[in-house]
Amino acid sequence: MIEQLKRELEATFKGVSVTSEADRRITVVVDPLQALALLRFFKDRGFSHLALLSAVDLIDKHAFELVYVLTSYVEDTGEDAVPGELILVVKSMIPRDKPTFKSVISIYPNAEPYEREIHELFGIHFDGHPRLTPLFLERQYPIPPFRKDFDTRRYVEDVFGSIPAIGDEEG
């Protein structure tokens, strides 16, 4: 199954790197321009469940990495059905200074709150999302909180004026 998928992918998409790991996990790294087509391909191929949409701030590489975790609902037991234990991780890197990506709601409707959350916590904009309104946070701050350059002490000073002293720990 993994080998077959690998062949199909390399025939359909250019510049896709596929690695598989021991614990039934396949990682596919794809160029952002091809990501949507790739996700559509996987959805049609039987990976009908978007388990998680996450983002990682790779500050050293000046990029954000978007991570789509896809699995199947094992309803189909045919020859080329996706085994339930298979986890597919699709990764795509976008530049840190222009954090924009296409929304995947049209493919996976349950991506809606995930994209909203990533927009709020990482400041990544999703084109075509119907409501990128705040989900969790109370106040907006120039640097979104889950970015690696967000400084919690600085934030407290900026928002609340000062940091109350607690003994001598850490200055």
Next chain:
Amino acid sequence: MNGTSENKTSGSSRELELYFGPQHLGMVGNFSITLKVEGDRILEARANPGFLHRGFEKLMEYRTWIQNFPMVCRINVIESGSMEMIYSMAVESLAQIEVPERAHYVRSIYLELCRVSSHLFGLWAYSNMLGFDTVAQWAMYHRDLILDLLEELTGGRVYNIFIWPGGVRRDFPKGFEDRIVETLHTIGSCVPDYNTAFFDNRIFYERSKGIGKITQQEAKELGATGQTLRATGLKFDIRKVAPYAAYDKVEWDVPVREDGDAYSRILVIRDEMIESVHMIFKLLEAMPQGPVYNRIPNPFKWKIPPGDTYVRCESSRGELGLYLVSDGGERPYRVHFRTPSYTNGLILLEKLLQGASIADVGNIMISLYVVAPEIDR
């Protein structure tokens, strides 16, 4: 005021905006829904989470691998067992740690006890909301009996921190197996009472049949897992699909129902509790002797090789996943939990509330088994 910024009123003066929760008797937990209603019909519902956002995923980036355990428990307040399990699984997967055979069984038994206690809590919430106060008290009492067991085993009643990378913190105390059996028999002997007073009760049937109905196709499309999905007839349970711990070592079945409404969801929960109890008996019988813990490196200087992993397990509410990234340091680089209530509470809830009656808001929400801290994290 999220509601006003995206105002979509049709101009009818009969429409009004209603804030349902967090201070509302029909609301469970710190969660709010903004409803647009006409009469008692809901035209549009907007879930409004964030009252319990503690930023755990960010805080975990500042703490060492082992220091994060007290934190993960608090993500799902009602069932801490599966949260410890998922974090341990992820750390074990990244650091390539093996778990002894007996520890798998101890973990499974512990997780099933947590599941039963969580389901009893859910039963309390549901029956209490419908006005079955007596049943609610029974469920709370029976949950307490399980908490007594957990207290004896782990020292904690709610936040146990029992599962560690490499196994579990300690083996069963002397005679603990017998006390598990005894407690579960006490609870099990009350199942006929529960049935008479609640599950077979006409009032419960009338109040939940056909409420919050969803088809299997819609459920899959919207990413549902857990009882919500199993109540639509699909046998999808991570314990079967991708077995972990000792779930592939004994025979057990995944309870399903066909109708996809609140009634089916609650009955799936009941059947699951019964199945879990039977599973615990089988696991206790099949449990081998041996160590329950493989030594891990000194946790104060523990560095985990760079890499990322996604692991998943079946919590009492559905698929619980964790995406964990290590950059080779002493702390996680990125932590992201996929919690079942996130999908159920934010997408399914909004969908199911459309066209429902105001009286059913709490009904639908609790039957989806939403627990707010899990959404906010």
